[in-house]
Amino acid sequence: ETGVTQTPRHLVMGMTNKKSLKCEQHLGHNAMYWYKQSAKKPLELMFVYNFKEQTENNSVPSRFSPECPNSSHLFLHLHTLQPEDSALYLCASSQAGTDDNEKLFFGSGTQLSVL
């Protein structure tokens, strides 16, 4: 148990559905991240939140909408996705500060299939 919990573990959705992924961290960290992991590709950083403020958005399509209501919770709202969005979506947290040597703690991920 890493202290980062993601739900659901698996999700199948049609292209017209709206769904949300949830992440909760119990580590007291101040930064949270969404990553996308597709087969045969390196991990792709999607969004970064520091102290609930979005500090990074790596040109992610608007059909992915993040929300960070507080430092412990992070959501990824999904709307009108495409089949190529099928992937493992990973949430991570860290204690970000002046030292760039902070470790990332990952959740178990949500395996998303878009039909």
Place this chain on the structure above:
Amino acid sequence: KQEVTQIPAALSVPEGENLVLNCSFTDSAIYNLQWFRQDPGKGLTSLLLIQSSQREQTSGRLNASLDKSSGRSTLYIAASQPGDSATYLCAVHNAGNNRKLIWGLGTSLAVNP
């Protein structure tokens, strides 16, 4: 542009062998290099973090080395066990303007009983 390469892509060994996983990167301006383990369909677990000023880190049967000048890191696993079977990913934390983690594709390891 920083690129991270991991060789081999897959490795199958009998139980008990000592083995080495390789990670290379193209830009030596880094804060640190990290090794992670990923079990199938699951998240990543941080194994070792080597700061740019360090040469190696050890945790149990794992030893990671860093040679910044040559852009290389190795993860050494001693006396491998079937429970070590997983994908091992290397990530480099860039220094400078592009302060991101750059990831390799991983090495898929199978340790056979």
